[in-house]
Amino acid sequence: MTPLTVVAGQAVSLPEADVDTDIIYPARFLLITEKKGLGAYAFADRRADPSFPIGTDNDRPILIAGPNFGCGSSREQAPWAIGDLGIRVIVAESFGEIFYGNCFRNGMLPIRLDATDVAMLRGIAEAGGTISVDLEARTVTAGDVAIPFAIAEDRREALLKGWNDTLRILALHGDDISRFEAAQQRATPWLWTART
Amino acid sequence: MARTLYEKLWDAHVVAEADGKALLYIDRHLLHEVSTPQSFEALREDGLSVRRRAAQLAVADHSVPTHDRDQPIADRQAAAQVALLERNCAEFGIEYLTLTGGDQGIVHVIGPEQGFTLPGMTLVCGDSHTSTHGAFGALAFGIGASECGTVMATQTLWQAPARTMRVTFDGKLAPGVTAKDMALAFIRETGASGGTGFAVEYAGEAVRALSMEGRMTLCNMTIEAGARSGIVAPDKTTFAYLEGRPRAPRGAQWEAAIAYWRTLASDPDAAFDHEVVIAADGIAPHATFGTSPDQSLPMGAVIPADDRLAKPLRYMDLRAGDALLGLPIDHAFIGSCTNGRIEDLRAAAAVIGGGHVAEGVRALVVPGSMRVKAAAEAEGLDHLFTAAGFEWREPGCSLCVAMNDDRLPPGARCASTSNRNFEGRQGVGARTHLMSPAMVAAAAIAGRIVDVRQVAA
Ligand code: SF4
Numbered sequence: 001m002t003p004l005t006v007v008a009g010q011a012v013s014l015p016e017a018d019v020d021t022d023i024i025y026p027a028r029f030l031l032i033t034e035k036k037g038l039g040a041y042a043f044a045d046r047r048a049d050p051s052f053p054i055g056t057d058n059d060r061p062i063l064i065a066g067p068n069f070g071c072g073s074s075r076e077q078a079p080w081a082i083g084d085l086g087i088r089v090i091v092a093e094s095f096g097e098i099f100y101g102n103c104f105r106n107g108m109l110p111i112r113l114d115a116t117d118v119a120m121l122r123g124i125a126e127a128g129g130t131i132s133v134d135l136e137a138r139t140v141t142a143g144d145v146a147i148p149f150a151i152a153e154d155r156r157e158a159l160l161k162g163w164n165d166t167l168r169i170l171a172l173h174g175d176d177i178s179r180f181e182a183a184q185q186r187a188t189p190w191l192w193t194a195r196t
Numbered sequence: 197m198a199r200t201l202y203e204k205l206w207d208a209h210v211v212a213e214a215d216g217k218a219l220l221y222i223d224r225h226l227l228h229e230v231s232t233p234q235s236f237e238a239l240r241e242d243g244l245s246v247r248r249r250a251a252q253l254a255v256a257d258h259s260v261p262t263h264d265r266d267q268p269i270a271d272r273q274a275a276a277q278v279a280l281l282e283r284n285c286a287e288f289g290i291e292y293l294t295l296t297g298g299d300q301g302i303v304h305v306i307g308p309e310q311g312f313t314l315p316g317m318t319l320v321c322g323d324s325h326t327s328t329h330g331a332f333g334a335l336a337f338g339i340g341a342s343e344c345g346t347v348m349a350t351q352t353l354w355q356a357p358a359r360t361m362r363v364t365f366d367g368k369l370a371p372g373v374t375a376k377d378m379a380l381a382f383i384r385e386t387g388a389s390g391g392t393g394f395a396v397e398y399a400g401e402a403v404r405a406l407s408m409e410g411r412m413t414l415c416n417m418t419i420e421a422g423a424r425s426g427i428v429a430p431d432k433t434t435f436a437y438l439e440g441r442p443r444a445p446r447g448a449q450w451e452a453a454i455a456y457w458r459t460l461a462s463d464p465d466a467a468f469d470h471e472v473v474i475a476a477d478g479i480a481p482h483a484t485f486g487t488s489p490d491q492s493l494p495m496g497a498v499i500p501a502d503d504r505l506a507k508p509l510r511y512m513d514l515r516a517g518d519a520l521l522g523l524p525i526d527h528a529f530i531g532s533c534t535n536g537r538i539e540d541l542r543a544a545a546a547v548i549g550g551g552h553v554a555e556g557v558r559a560l561v562v563p564g565s566m567r568v569k570a571a572a573e574a575e576g577l578d579h580l581f582t583a584a585g586f587e588w589r590e591p592g593c594s595l596c597v598a599m600n601d602d603r604l605p606p607g608a609r610c611a612s613t614s615n616r617n618f619e620g621r622q623g624v625g626a627r628t629h630l631m632s633p634a635m636v637a638a639a640a641i642a643g644r645i646v647d648v649r650q651v652a653a
Pocket residue numbers: 257258302303304323325532533534592593596597614615
């Protein structure tokens with residue numbers, strides 16, 4: 001995974017609430033079994049509207065989204081498609097929970113801020129100003145205002161270092177898992193029958 | 197210390213802890229063709245194998261056609277996707293339920309009916325409606341494709357504990373009112389994101405009175421309120437459903453399992469972070485009017501005036517002040533992991549009462565699994581449906597997600613038993629009204645949305 005430390009540049013604003021992952025990545029494109037190049041299908045059914053702000057030629061690394069962004073289906077194609085458009089940071093009041101977690105696993109940073117801060121950043125985005133996100137310092141900076149944001153420490157570290165979740169669990173907790181399994185086989189043996 | 201059911205399930209699966217999170221052991225993983233190609237690819241890239249093969253079970257459901265099951269899949273992309281799942285399963289040693297083997301179906305229908313889903317488990321799937329399995333008193337939640345790979349390789353996931361919410365449905369449901377209406381009423385009250393960060397436990401007289409099918413409908417829709425899991429404490433209804441299922445424990449193991457499962461209830465004095473109480477006897481049949489599952493109305497009410505509804509109402513071609521009662525529909529869909537089980541098909545068939553699908557309406561019945569289909573056919577439900585003008589299909593997700601060739605044209609208006617009324621969910625520009633199976637069947641016959649209480653004699 002590509003590490004993420006500082007992301008700076010212009011931001012694109014999509015103020016709509018409850019933008020679900022069906023809007024981000026319509027289901028009919030889920031037949032594609034690839035992970036790369038999905039930006040071509042991002043927001044596919046919205047782009048026909050000329051006023052829709054995010055095009056396939058997007059060059060802005062930050063998205064200022066509306067509340068409950070990424071709700072609905074768990075499809076990871078949603079963050080893959082957004083990431084493929086070069087977006088690495090998404091700021092919103094709230095996120096769909098599965099989408100929120102999926103972002104981290106793909107080197108993207110979702111930031112929850114309160115409504116006033118989101119509105120302020122949206123204003124800057126719409127005026128074409130630049131925004132800088134510093135994950136080390138946990139701040140979003142625009143002009144001379146620096147807004148702190150909260151993030152779980154393990155997630156921050158994993159993003160900063162570009163860790164692979166799976167390999168890390170195996171390296172650090174292989175023995176813990178084996179110990180757990182042995183104990184569970186004794187306590188609830190029906191979970192460990194021949195077929196399972 | 198008094199604990200909630202969620203906390204008991206959590207505590208029983210902690211492998212390691214750090215930073216307020218737990219590395220949770222995952223007992224079971226269900227796989228389908230759409231969310232796993234990239235998970236297997238990640239295993240290959242990292243040179244990893246599947247840690248516990250028999251804890252995984254795979255089936256194709258999302259992209260499979262619901263007709264001509266004996267023929268090869270016509271759509272090239274869909275055929276390739278299903279073939280890839282089968283190949284990946286063969287390569288990594290995972291059991292795959294074939295399209296013609298009699299056990300295929302929607303992943304959330306087959307888990308329980310196979311007895312693969314059991315009380316007390318942790319269960320995941322690369323699908324948000326994995327919350328369905330919580331109906332058995334399991335901690336079940338949807339994950340992304342990357343996590344599917346992590347589960348296959350490690351049988352664990354790092355998770356932050358959720359806050360707990362208890363939703364108590366007091367009293368009894370009125371005739372014609374179902375688990376689907378309970379779900380829509382709860383989501384309307386909570387909002388599409390009101391449950392974010394919570395694990396929901398459903399309790400109360402009306403929940404205890406639900407069949408397992410009803411409990412699955414309720415837990416299934418929990419994600420539509422933003423919560424990743426919905427749980428119902430297991431009881432004799434749960435045990436009766438599971439006994440004798442192909443993968444359920446037997447003999448002495450069954451007895452031991454039941455003894456443990458009986459301990460899986462929230463302690464009487466356990467504290468929840470949030471409590472919601474809903475009078476079940478006050479719930480009317482619901483239908484959605486907008487493009488988010490929280491935009492629903494009890495039958496008889498009109499669409500409220502609210503600026504925030506402007507966009508969804510434009511999409512749905514409706515206005516504030518409009519009633520849903522009497523609204524003409526041109527499509528009807530009975531199926532999905534929300535309402536594609538035998539009890540749902542029975543409820544839909546029961547309101548046909550010698551009627552026929554209205555002219556100009558296309559109505560599909562898509563059983564949730566081969567086993568559901570076989571059970572329905574043994575009862576003669578297929579004849580009832582086809583004689584009334586419904587199409588009787590093969591199992592799959594079908595019009596719930598419109599990834600196969602079941603797709604609605606732009607502007608179509610569909611009464612649907614599925615779980616999401618999102619823009620374009622049933623086809624670009626198509627309009628979805630979510631409701632219960634009996635409400636959908638009644639709408640198909642009337643050609644417009646009707647109150648099932650006025651139809652059911
Ligand atoms: S029936 Fe619908 S909600 Fe259920 S798994 Fe299939 S696509 Fe998802």
